[in-house]
Amino acid sequence: MLNIGVDTGGTFTDFVVFDDDNNTLNVAKTASTPEDPTVAFMNGLRELDIDLASVSRIVHGTTIATNAVLERNSDTAAVVVTKGHRDIVEIGQLRVYADNVIFNRHYQRPAPFIPRNMRYEISERIGPEGDVLLPVDDAELDSVIERIRADKIESVAVCMINSYVNADHEQYVAKRIREALPNVGVSESMKVSPVFREFERWATTVLNAYVDSSVSRYLRKLSNTLRDAGYRGELFYMTSNGGILTEAAAPEQPVKFLLSGPAAGIRAAVHTGNYGDVKNIITYDMGGTSTDISLIQDMNPIITHEKQFAGTVIKTPQLDIIAIGAGGGSIAWVDKDGSLKVGPRSAGAMPGPACYQRGGTEPTVTDANLLLGRMGEGSALGGNMQLDKSLAEKAIADLGKKIGIDDPYRVAEGILQICNNNMAGAVRTVSVERGLDPRDFALMPMGGAGPMHAVPVADELGIDHVLIPPNPGNACAMGLLTSDLQHDYVRTYVTEVHEADVGKIHSLVKEMGVEGRKQLRTEGLENDHIDIRCSADMRYLGQSFQLEVPITEDVSLQEMEAAFNECYQNIYGYNRLDKPIELVYLRVVAVGVVDKPLPSAERGSSSTASNCEKRDIYFDGSFHNCNIYQRSELKIGEKINGPMVIQEYGSTNVISPGWQASADEFGNLHIRRIQE
Amino acid sequence: MTAKIDPITVEVIQGSFITTVRNMRATLIRTTFAPILYDTRDLSCALLSHTGELVAMSEGDFSGHVFSLQVGLTPILEKFGDEMKPGDVYMFNDPYTGGTHLNDIAFYKPHFVDGKIILFETVRAHWSDVGGANPGSFSGQDTEIYQEGVRIPPVKLVDQGVLNQGVWDMLFANVRIADEQEGNALAMLDSVKVGEEQINELCEKYGTDAVEQCRDALLDRAEQTLREEIKKLELGEYYVEHYADSNGITPDPVPLRIRMTVKDETLSVDFTGTAEEFEGPMNVGPAVTQAGVFVVVKAWLDPHTPVNGGTFRPLEFNLPKGSVVNCNPPRAVAGVWELYRKIQSAMAGIFSQVQPENAGGGAMETINHIYITSYDPVAARHNILYEYPQGGFPGTSHSDGSTGSPSYDGGDVPSIYPAESSEQRQPLRIESTEVTRDGEGAGRFRSGFGITRRIRVLSDNSQLNVMSDASVIPPWGVAGATEGGFNACGVIRDGKPVAPSSLPGKVRSFQLKRDDLVIMRATAGGGVGDPLEREPELVLNDVLLEYVSEQRAHDIYGVVIKDSNVDKEGTEALRAKLFKEKHYIKINLVKDDTYDERGCRISTLSQEDASMLGVKDGEMIEFVPSIGAPLRSWVAVSADVAKGSVELGPLAQIALKIKDGETIQFRRLKQAPEITHYNTQHDISQPLNQLKSA
Secondary structure (H helix, E strand, O other): OEEEEEEEOOOEEEEEEEEOOOOEEEEEEEEOOOOOHHHHHHHHHHHOOOOHHHEEEEEEEOOHHHHHHHHOOOOOEEEEEEOOOOOHHHHOOOHHHHOOOOOOOOOOOOOOOOOHHHEEEEOOEEOOOOOEEEOOOHHHHHHHHHHHHHOOOOEEEEEOOOOOOOOHHHHHHHHHHHHHOOOOEEEEHHHHOOOOOHHHHHHHHHHHHHHHHHHHHHHHHHHHHHHHOOOOOEEEEEOOOOOEEEOOOHHHOHHHHOOOHHHHHHHHHHHHHHOOOOOOEEEEEEOOOOEEEEEEEOOEEOEEOOEEEOOEEEOOOEEOEEEEOOOOOEEEEEOOOOOEEEEEEEOOOOOOOHHHOOOOOOOEHHHHHHHOOOOOOOOOOOOOOOOOHHHHHHHHHHHHHHHOOOOHHHHHHHHHHHHHHHHHHHHHHHHHHOOOOHHHOEEEEEOOOHHHHHHHHHHHHOOOEEEEOOOHHHHHHHHHOOOOEEEEEEEEEEEEHHHOOHHHHHHHHHHHHHHHHHHHHHOOOOHHHEEEEEEEEEEEOOOOOOEEEEEOOOOOHHHHHHHHHHHHHHHHOOOOOOOOEEEEEEEEEEEEOOOOOOOOOOOOOOOOOOOOEEEEEEEOOEEEEEEEEEHHHOOEOOOEEOOEEEEEOOEEEEEOOOEEEEEOOOOOEEEEEOOO | OOOOOOHHHHHHHHHHHHHHHHHHHHHHHHHOOOHHHHOOOOEEEEEEEOOOOEEEOOOOOEHHHHHHHHHHHHHHHHHHHHHOOOOOEEEEOOHHHOOOOOOEEEEEEEEEEOOEEEEEEEEEEEOOOOOOOOOOOOOOOOOOHHHHOOOOOOEEEEEOOEEOHHHHHHHHOOOOOHHHHHHHHHHHHHHHHHHHHHHHHHHHHHOHHHHHHHHHHHHHHHHHHHHHHHHOOOOEEEEEEEEEOOOOOOOOOEEEEEEEEEOOOOEEEEOOOOOEOOOOOOOOOHHHHHHHHHHHHHHHHOOOOOOOHHHHOOEEEEOOOOEOOOOOOOOOOOOHHHHHHHHHHHHHHHHHHHOHHHOEOOOOOOOOEEEEEEEEOOOOEEEEEEEOOOOEOOOEOOOOOOOOOOOOOEOOOOOOOOHHHHHHHOOEEEEEEEEOOOOOOOOOEOOOOOEEEEEEEOOOOEEEEEEOOOOOOOOOOEOOOOOOEOOEEEEEEOOEEEOOOOOOOEEEEEEEOOOOEEEEEOOEOOOEOOHHHOOHHHHHHHHHOOOOOHHHHHHOOOOOEEOOEEOHHHHHHHHHHHHHOOOEEEEEEOOOOOEOOOOOEEEEEOHHHHHHHOOOOOOEEEEEOOOOOOEEEEEEEOOOOOOOEEEEOHHHHHHHOOOOOOEEEEEEOOOOOOHHHHOOOOOOOOOHHHHHHO
């Protein structure tokens, strides 16, 4: 039977087809259709000549929610909130959402997702201990329900102060709205993001309500389209926590669809890494306008419980993916102080880099790669576009005049150097913020441009090992087929650990575990495919950052403290044994393990060095005549020294001098620094 | 500099400098135990050159901190310059020679390569308490520095890697919540260490020579860039007068007078005529004054290129010693950030004159420090809630300001503290947190709206300390805009307002009682241009979204709204009427400007003119030029003055760019509304627990 991963991107929709009868893999891409993504979805299946009757599983990554947020295309969401607090969703906690504020007098905060006149207040109040200070005012609730009806609201967020200790009021208000208006989607803050601190919890809930209607519509449409075309197999959706959801569970929490695209790539990285002789990986997915970075430690992707996005925050467990505003389309320019800058402005798809012949005259990173021969003139970036090197050269030479460097090749290498240094700096900051040292990691490039820059970025970071997965340009689609079903649960229990009720901890953890197993069993998973992982978020009393530490279901308080102190020591190099430790959250992740494609290499037969193509490529100030290998023809285990290029469908792997490449039996390409 | 370093290497090394600062910051935030650092982010990191010029800061750092770090290195170098060794760390917070207020403790680590200092890794962080008379260390009515905590002259905290335990023990014996402050010091040591490691790596990779050359080239380049910008400005003299509300002891305003001269490639900024230092807390050291000026220069002339000390080189300062902008020991300095922001407003007024096409309203003129503290006798520990509701961002000649935003002077500061955190920490209930309706500085382009928060006090042993400004004298709008929003912090007790202090916005040790309602309302900066020229649809939008009342739309913007639409004819008619109702007066230029004994400008008006404006003797008016900031003045009413004219001196002439015999618009300056008036949207005068029992 066939398993198909379909990843919708901005420009292309990628397909990976895995036939589990004979362990073969097929990749393809087709142009995306943003107005109705189901069109590209079905086009791709048609172009691949897929018989839907022979497909058992489809896993889909969609940008529908992300687009709804970025395009602000919804005006039918509202929020019902504790009286006196409606503006919290607007005021928020600005902080780094405003990193372009400094010295910028023209700074504009992004508009709130729900305008002020659609934030309905209700008299009610829960105290910090969970006590009811003021019951819900039913008359006010009735009139709010009437307003929701009159304003033709499609989805409502319900957000009450201190619901993290007592969600009765939220549940009551939600129930009343559902009963009165069954077609309105209702998002309760404690269901969407059951955490302490009103702004983050409510902001997440507001986003959930905001994307609710567009996600629901899309899910219905895709289901119907596939069923009408005769599909009878299972349909899954990728979510931002790196897991997949069944068709039935998917509509419950649309906020999890936000930023789910790159999550699949991380799953592919873990799958590759499991066969790739590495423990820790930094993924490096470089596209046209931005680059996504994530860290995988001990083969576990680093999770974050909070992510800033589109001027607000999403507080749900999700893979920690950091987007940097630099990519192949980043423009090199001269600032008014005469300094050479690369990005953050991008040439995008139109006009695109100068070499695209679409009227672009500003030099981009892609132009520099082309001029230096790192990218071939025939390398179509997933399309059938012809590149013009002379246009790249002209654009770069013009730039060189402005900074007083006549040699365009030197300028082009400078552009790459600045771009790579910026990206390495971002990786470094991401690591430091998480208490990690990038030198303990392998770098895994993905995306169209990643493998062109990976080696110099690794060099900059002091990383010795670059691991290129098979089909790096289709990593996200591949990741869809290597992701497991996943449900996350969290309970808030704020207490100093030494005075905690251990029975309460056990029962909370158990309760979540039971819920998770039950959910997965209804989704068809057998017990031996269910994995329950428990953890506790703790901190030293007085801190606000928690560390998430794995625990067992029958953990003792002493074990919890010891595990926290050890984890703290590992990250910060010291601990504070004199300080009380505070528990904040207990978590359970219920994983339903799915069967995954086994990796295999296409084995090259001939010795690699014979009669391959050659091209002049510029490294470190001069051109080198380099071999251009085809990846599919590499002989397993043979070590080849750079400089060189290893070419494959959708990707150009550039290996600098001083680095050595070898292919392994799983189809991975290892690039290692040659030790002197 | 010998060989010219190529621009690519400069860019790469500059990128690494900034990354290093970001990583120093991240390290401090991740390892501190103090909410004021990990939540409020009241901290900054920077790299300084061997001579004390700023080499790099990050986008999250607060300019007031960083620019002062530069000035603060001078006394350290004077004292220790020759004996500095690798592994040393110096500690400092002295406001008179380069510090800010005592809570801001700075660490400096000299970075040695081969026996030579090439850089300093530095960090400044606000400790929640550094001792002194009140929890939190400063208040709105301090009278000398000794009440504000421990003053630290340049001290060698770490000597070649060995901690000076004596200094350490003595410091932490003199502060409240000592374990938290000790955690801060450790986190700051971590931070400078991370900086040192990364600079070492940079030197290994590119060579120390290249790093030094790049450092120098960056400073030269920034200097050159600013000189080029200054050359584009119209030569000449510009002048503004501005006032802080009071000095914290008496109700007397604190006058600031700033004269800026644009020379060929330099700007000279002269504070002659500014108030003498005084017993209250509205004094500031030289570092912060310069920082306040610099923020505006940078934001106006070169906002986008990375900032460094080279940009300071074309600036000349005259800060009269012994004035409030360059005070002597032992003056209290709690008002440091209020004066810093007042200076920014004043400078915004000057630049709105220099570049009318690029004008900007007055700043949010306070950081708005509000402390509600309580002592927990069981835990033997002080609880300090530090609230800092953010104001409305000023408008510009092209854009409205944002609501509840930090200022453009930077800092990674949140807009408000989470209610659920406050309620968990202290016996308080957050009753509401709202965008202040009608709280914007009106204008053709308006400011953003400030935030109002109401907090119910649930115990009898709490006290209130406030340091703020713009509660009496609001920020100004420019080019015809009305005033910005007033700041306020008041208390409602048993349904009636009680004044926590006789001086609005300056409160010391006010004992709060159970069921008191503390109302804190944040200021808003000024707008730009006449509100009667604002696009009516934009006014309508603000009304429909419930930010602006129909009444205000009518009275201030001259917009008539009918059935949720702009009534075009009604609006035109109303605007024509309001234009006609503006008051103008003829200027008689005289030899001298008139100031009273407080240093406040006095304009003598006829009884008729005063009545026409509705002002009484001793109240304030504004002369409103069509470009730049208004000139504010107190009124003396006299029978000896002819109706329809007023005498103004030569400084007024520069401020208003006006000739003898010309007429100018003048108007009464609005006075701060009663605190009860902020209680409009919800009737929450009843404590919730009474409702519950009802």
